[in-house]
Amino acid sequence: MGRRSTAMNADAESLDQPTTAKNQSKVVEADQETRSMQGDREKVNSKQSAIAQASVSSPRWTIEDSEELYRINGWGEPYFSINAAGHVTVSPQGDRGGSLDLYELVNSLKLRNLDLPLLIRFSDILSDRIERLNAAFAKAIARYNYEGAYRGVFPVKCNQQRHLVESLVKFGKPYQFGLEAGSKPELMIALANLKTPGALLICNGYKDREYIEMAILAQQLGKIAIIVLEQVEEVPMVIAASRKLGISPVVGVRVKLSSKGIGRWGTSAGDRAKFGLTIPEILQTVDLLREADLLDSLQLLHYHIGSQISAISVVKDAIREASQVYVELAKLGAGMRYLDVGGGLGVDYDGSKTNFYASKNYNVQNYANDIVAEVKEACVERAIPMPTLISESGRAIASHQSVLVFNVLGTSDVPTGAPDPVGAAEHLIIRNLWETYDSLTVENYQEAYHDAAQFKEEAVSLFNFGYVSLPERARAERLFWACCQKILEIARQQDYVPDDLEDLEKIMASIYYINLSVFQSAPDSWAIDQLFPIMPIHRLDEEPTKRATLADLTCDSDGKIDQFIDLRDVKHVLELHPLHADQPYYLAMFLGGAYQEIMGNLHNLFGDTNAVHITLTPNKGYQIDHVVKGDTMTEVLGYVQYDSEDLVESIRQQTELALQEKRITLQDSQLLLQNYERSLSRYTYLSS
Numbered sequence: 001m002g003r004r005s006t007a008m009n010a011d012a013e014s015l016d017q018p019t020t021a022k023n024q025s026k027v028v029e030a031d032q033e034t035r036s037m038q039g040d041r042e043k044v045n046s047k048q049s050a051i052a053q054a055s056v057s058s059p060r061w062t063i064e065d066s067e068e069l070y071r072i073n074g075w076g077e078p079y080f081s082i083n084a085a086g087h088v089t090v091s092p093q094g095d096r097g098g099s100l101d102l103y104e105l106v107n108s109l110k111l112r113n114l115d116l117p118l119l120i121r122f123s124d125i126l127s128d129r130i131e132r133l134n135a136a137f138a139k140a141i142a143r144y145n146y147e148g149a150y151r152g153v154f155p156v157k158c159n160q161q162r163h164l165v166e167s168l169v170k171f172g173k174p175y176q177f178g179l180e181a182g183s184k185p186e187l188m189i190a191l192a193n194l195k196t197p198g199a200l201l202i203c204n205g206y207k208d209r210e211y212i213e214m215a216i217l218a219q220q221l222g223k224i225a226i227i228v229l230e231q232v233e234e235v236p237m238v239i240a241a242s243r244k245l246g247i248s249p250v251v252g253v254r255v256k257l258s259s260k261g262i263g264r265w266g267t268s269a270g271d272r273a274k275f276g277l278t279i280p281e282i283l284q285t286v287d288l289l290r291e292a293d294l295l296d297s298l299q300l301l302h303y304h305i306g307s308q309i310s311a312i313s314v315v316k317d318a319i320r321e322a323s324q325v326y327v328e329l330a331k332l333g334a335g336m337r338y339l340d341v342g343g344g345l346g347v348d349y350d351g352s353k354t355n356f357y358a359s360k361n362y363n364v365q366n367y368a369n370d371i372v373a374e375v376k377e378a379c380v381e382r383a384i385p386m387p388t389l390i391s392e393s394g395r396a397i398a399s400h401q402s403v404l405v406f407n408v409l410g411t412s413d414v415p416t417g418a419p420d421p422v423g424a425a426e427h428l429i430i431r432n433l434w435e436t437y438d439s440l441t442v443e444n445y446q447e448a449y450h451d452a453a454q455f456k457e458e459a460v461s462l463f464n465f466g467y468v469s470l471p472e473r474a475r476a477e478r479l480f481w482a483c484c485q486k487i488l489e490i491a492r493q494q495d496y497v498p499d500d501l502e503d504l505e506k507i508m509a510s511i512y513y514i515n516l517s518v519f520q521s522a523p524d525s526w527a528i529d530q531l532f533p534i535m536p537i538h539r540l541d542e543e544p545t546k547r548a549t550l551a552d553l554t555c556d557s558d559g560k561i562d563q564f565i566d567l568r569d570v571k572h573v574l575e576l577h578p579l580h581a582d583q584p585y586y587l588a589m590f591l592g593g594a595y596q597e598i599m600g601n602l603h604n605l606f607g608d609t610n611a612v613h614i615t616l617t618p619n620k621g622y623q624i625d626h627v628v629k630g631d632t633m634t635e636v637l638g639y640v641q642y643d644s645e646d647l648v649e650s651i652r653q654q655t656e657l658a659l660q661e662k663r664i665t666l667q668d669s670q671l672l673l674q675n676y677e678r679s680l681s682r683y684t685y686l687s688s
């Protein structure tokens with residue numbers, strides 16, 4: 001952790017991290033001071049499985065071992081690290097400010113009756129993200145003598161929570177940071193909340209007359225509300241509204257670029273993208289506006305080629321194409337003043353700094369440099385004044401500020417331990433399995449795995465035909481697991497693990513049951529296999545000897561997490577500590593501050609989690625700014641139209657009937673009613 005960056009030279013992602021032998025093969029991002037290199041390579045797609053990476057038991061586990069294992073410096077810098085006590089710490093302003101111990105924070109929040117799962121929002125991180133993004137553009141503008149400004153906007157869809165949007169507007173004030181609305185309800189939020197003079201209000205999404213009128217009238221309130229045309233049909237609507245109100249609107253066009261994004265959101269661009277105007281449609285729009293004497297109103301060009309752009313080459317291709325469209329529009333007589341590059345600025349979820357989908361091979365400074373330099377070049381060439389640059393960076397602003405902490409309720413393990421020796425009188429299949437187990441060595445472990453699997457299958461067939469008893473089958477299965485355990489131990493010591501053993505780690509993994517709904521709190525992990533860093537927040541000075549997958553509270557077999565960040569690709573098990581009987585075990589999911597909250601759903605009626613907003617105080621403490629209690633049972637039941645009082649009444653009537661028929665005692669009936677009524681006002685998660 002030798003990083004010493006300040007906001008002014010600034011980007012959250014470390015650049016001067018030493019390249020260790022382990023990550024030498026990776027594509028390291030471009031130097032901060034330069035524009036990015038064009039070529040990008042694939043993330044090392046090593047065939048080596050998680051088995052080979054699983055660390056061999058070391059004499060003394062240190063926090064450095066945990067740092068490396070969970071890659072916290074890769075994805076967490078400068079906000080998250082591990083302290084000497086083996087706890088995760090949070091430094092909301094990087095190394096410019098104080099830090100706090102996340103484990104202790106959680107314990108003290110629990111004492112305030114804030115149960116897990118708990119979403120903790122660090123307002124200072126949000127502030128730091130805004131500062132860094134603006135600083136990066138300011139630096140690029142100075143570096144390239146760019147004759148224009150940067151005015152970022154936050155796309156509200158990323159996280160619409162009131163406290164967050166309010167903080168964002170507040171922290172963004174010095175930078176005239178604005179908001180982007182992608183729908184009518186988001187426009188309502190933006191109109192009411194954004195009062196910063198000079199900040200932009202970008203109006204995207206499908207629009208009707210009411211939407212357009214509100215956006216035009218907002219100008220009378222002193223707002224710079226820019227209506228971005230996404231469909232040709234919107235052009236006559238804007239012209240009509242402007243005539244009716246007698247006010248000239250500020251209009252932008254969203255162009256469908258032919259340079260495509262890549263990865264999950266790659267289809268946001270291209271000729272068949274859902275939004276935006278094709279080049280012929282843009283020309284048609286120019287004609288329509290000219291006829292209506294509103295060509296001066298056309299001031300902005302916008303594009304959005306998808307979220308989480310992992311390769312800088314894609315960013316560059318898009319800005320190059322868009323810059324040309326921009327200068328051409330200016331040449332055609334439009335009143336061009338703004339170039340809006342949309343979202344897409346990526347987050348390095350796995351900390352690998354590559355163009356893997358969970359990562360990105362550039363930093364914020366490279367991003368800003370490339371945009372500024374490309375636009376300048378295009379404008380200078382054609383003698384067009386340089387526009388105000390806008391980015392709609394959502395993920396990059398909102399992801400880091402929230403940490404979701406949850407506890408483990410229990411575990412399930414495959415049986416391990418040495419089996420009892422098998423006697424000569426036992427069933428042949430059992431003797432075969434024992435023989436396999438007993439003679440297992442480094443030389444034959446691969447072959448032994450196939451033997452053991454085959455014997456186990458035979459044991460099941462024999463059982464199905466009645467030749468093997470239930471206790472014999474149990475014995476055979478125990479022996480099979482014992483073989484697997486031994487094979488896994490050998491395999492973990494090898495540099496190279498044969499393909500056919502790759503699944504063994506997963507088969508032998510423990511299941512950790514977590515007090516969480518993946519559908520509510522990490523919907524993208526379920527829906528689109530997005531990776532988020534997950535790790536314990538304490539005991540990090542202790543070796544995590546278990547390999548586990550996570551199973552959530554829902555009764556849905558998809559309610560699990562079995563993909564975790566890794567230096568090479570993705571790993572299917574997470575190293576965790578064995579549970580201690582009387583001690584809670586806390587895990588946290590990081591970088592989930594964008595999109596997850598609003599896309600979460602009520603599967604199995606697990607509601608919103610508790611959320612708290614924390615800021616650090618100068619005296620090394622912190623204060624709780626807001627507590628947003630999670631949903632109660634009454635609330636989630638209300639979403640599906642159940643009325644709590646009706647429900648209680650139904651239970652009451654049933655207990656009365658049971659009392660009359662003497663099926664329940666008065667005492668038991670009261671206990672049932674009390675529990676029922678009390679639960680209604682409780683959290684939907686299990687209490688810890």
Ligand SMILES: *Cc1c(COP(=O)(O)O)cnc(C)c1O
Nearest residue numbers: 304307308343344392393394395
């Ligand atoms: C979703 C979206 C964004 C935000 O994208 P990020 O990748 O999260 O920064 C910006 N602009 C538009 C038009 C969007 O649809």
